[in-house]
Amino acid sequence: MSVKTLEIDGRMLTGRTGETVFAVAWDHGIQIPRLCHVGGLSDVGACRLCLVEIEGRKRLQASCLTLIEEGMVVKTATPKLKSHRKLIVELLLAERNHVCSVCVMNGECELQDLAASHGVDHVRLRYQFPSLPVDTSHERFGIDHNRCILCTRCVRVCDEVEGAHTWDVCGRGTASHIISDLGEPWGESDTCTSCGKCVQVCPTGALFSKGKTVAEMRKDRGFLKYIVTAREKKQWIG
Amino acid sequence: MTASPPAATVKDNREKLLERAMSRYQYSGDALIEVLHTAQELYGFLPPALLKTIAHKLRLPASRVLGVASFYHFFSLQPKAAHTFVVCLGTACYVAGALGLVEALDRSGAKPGSSGAKNDVSVQTARCIGACGLAPALIYDGVVHARATPQLIKAELERIGVK
Numbered sequence: 001m002s003v004k005t006l007e008i009d010g011r012m013l014t015g016r017t018g019e020t021v022f023a024v025a026w027d028h029g030i031q032i033p034r035l036c037h038v039g040g041l042s043d044v045g046a047c048r049l050c051l052v053e054i055e056g057r058k059r060l061q062a063s064c065l066t067l068i069e070e071g072m073v074v075k076t077a078t079p080k081l082k083s084h085r086k087l088i089v090e091l092l093l094a095e096r097n098h099v100c101s102v103c104v105m106n107g108e109c110e111l112q113d114l115a116a117s118h119g120v121d122h123v124r125l126r127y128q129f130p131s132l133p134v135d136t137s138h139e140r141f142g143i144d145h146n147r148c149i150l151c152t153r154c155v156r157v158c159d160e161v162e163g164a165h166t167w168d169v170c171g172r173g174t175a176s177h178i179i180s181d182l183g184e185p186w187g188e189s190d191t192c193t194s195c196g197k198c199v200q201v202c203p204t205g206a207l208f209s210k211g212k213t214v215a216e217m218r219k220d221r222g223f224l225k226y227i228v229t230a231r232e233k234k235q236w237i238g
Numbered sequence: 239m240t241a242s243p244p245a246a247t248v249k250d251n252r253e254k255l256l257e258r259a260m261s262r263y264q265y266s267g268d269a270l271i272e273v274l275h276t277a278q279e280l281y282g283f284l285p286p287a288l289l290k291t292i293a294h295k296l297r298l299p300a301s302r303v304l305g306v307a308s309f310y311h312f313f314s315l316q317p318k319a320a321h322t323f324v325v326c327l328g329t330a331c332y333v334a335g336a337l338g339l340v341e342a343l344d345r346s347g348a349k350p351g352s353s354g355a356k357n358d359v360s361v362q363t364a365r366c367i368g369a370c371g372l373a374p375a376l377i378y379d380g381v382v383h384a385r386a387t388p389q390l391i392k393a394e395l396e397r398i399g400v401k
Contacts, residue, residue, distance in 0.1 A: 077354030170308045181300045182286045191299065 006072035015068045022050050022063040024037065032076050033085060033114055035092075036151040037064045038201050040228035041160055042187060047151055049085055049114070052076045061086070086118045094125040095174075096132065097146035098204070104217035105205035110205075111149060112204075128174070137187030140210055141199050148206035150176055155197035161227060166192040200224070252280040260295050267298045272391030274307055282313040319360035321336070321398055324377040334385075335374035342388035345395070359400060 002017045008025050009178050015024035020043070025032050035047035045062035052063045055073035063076070075081070092098075092111060100106045114120075132145035152169060155178070159165040166189050170179040180189045199207040208217050230236050259276040263269030273292055278284055284307050303342040307313045325331075325339045345362045369375045372384035378394060 160297070166301060168299065168301035168305040170301075170305050172309050179301055182289055182304050185367060191301075 002063060002068045004068050006068050006070070006074060008074045009076055013038070015022060017068075019068055020064055021052060021061075021066045021068055021072070021074055023052075024068055025074075025199075030076055033117075034064065034214065035110060035114065035203050036148060037155065038157070038224060040224040041153065041201075044152060044156070047149070048088055051081060052080060053078055079194050082118070085114075086120060089115050089118055089120050090123045090125055092133050092149050093120070093123050094127050096128070096130060096148065099146075102214055103147060103205040104208045104212045104214060105219075107145075108214035108215075108218060109138055110203035115216070116217060130174075132177075135186050136210065137185035138192070138194070138210075139187065140194060141186070141196065142210055144205060145177055146206075147204045148178055149204060150178070150208045151201065151203060153201040154178065154207060157197045157201045161171060161224065161231075162195050162197050164191045164193050164195075167198060198206060249397055255280055256292075257295075260292075265296055268393055269294045270296060270298060270303065273309075274303075278313055285315075288318075297323075317349050319357040321379055322360045322377075322398055324362045324364050324367070326365075326367045326369070326375040326377075327363045328370060328373075330370035330373040336374040338388050339374060339376055339386055339391060340372065342391040343395075345392075359395070359398070 003014050004017055005012060005014050006021075006024070007013070008021070008028070008030055011028065011030075013024055013028050015027070022032055022034070022037065022043075032052065033049045035049055036045070037043055037047075037050065043064040045065045048062060050063045051060040052066075053075040054061050054066070055075075060081070063074070089111070093115065098111065100109070100112055103109065106112070121177040130146075134142065134146070135145045150169065155165075155167040155169065158167045167178055168178050169176055170183060171177060180186045181191055186192065196209070199209060200223055202208075202219070205217060226236070226238065256273075257275055260269070260273055263272060270292070273296065274284065277288055277292060281288060283392045286304075289303050289307060292299055293300040294302075307315065322342055325343065326334055327336050330395075340361075340363065343359075364377075367375055367377065367382070369382060369384075372382065374386055376386035376391070383390065386392075
């Protein structure tokens, strides 16, 4: 497999042809922020947090969807990118009702961590305060649409790994929301296998196990790599 | 699951026509939008049971079928009212007083964007229908009216028996 050399944040790095800028950066310890990417699932470029500057390209590029090229010069943390990322986090926080103090994922939430690492001490935008439901009809899990950031990790893990495709996105624009099957309550879904993969990959407290109270929910981030490696390579690396 | 497709009668061949449309595309999942178009033409709207049938026949997940149907404004998930007004709110129509038309329709009790069957009138707004020369344009029951006026709307509403 041919190898390509590129520069990321002033470091000369190599990656295999077909790898993304995002993957090569992370392989070398350059942690580009992300919310919609999860190792083992396809990338969709939904969260826009992994935007990078590439020399010779006018627009910012989503690094999770940009393939590496020979001689590429990439910058991942310029002041411009940092300010955009901060605004994206603020937009996400303002869009729905992210009330950390009463959230099951308080302290373990990827959105909360990003807000902290980007210095989001307040939100400069007007909160939308949409009226959104919480569906706890499933026997073991619940979905709180107030915490959902529409990263579609749950949709992809259900489709690509579990194969059930119970979840999808319904509507458009600010009315977009996650649905199970034809919009029935989760507990009445005929396709859901109750495997819980969606719960584990959800970056926020939108999907949670029942019985967890504030800040008690912990998610297993390693299981997906284990399953995907097992499926693709027939290797069971614990 | 509340609404279901209108009950089939002996003379109802809509099911057959939908089946024919799907078979024309070899029941390919890629033809979902085309099939939804046909279904909407035949039934007027897309009730959950119909979406489920389509999902099953095209071998697609139900959630994706609803996702697609709900994304496009063209598809309606609720039964349409007997009379439909679409007010164009494109720049030309807006400048020419389209908001006056929306206001006149407000009196019918139907809110823009709703296909609610109050008074059997549904009111919708469109970004631009590409008829800027006719501004303000109004589509009333599928017919485009050029230089529509609140008076015209009032007269039409009276004619169909709304206050």
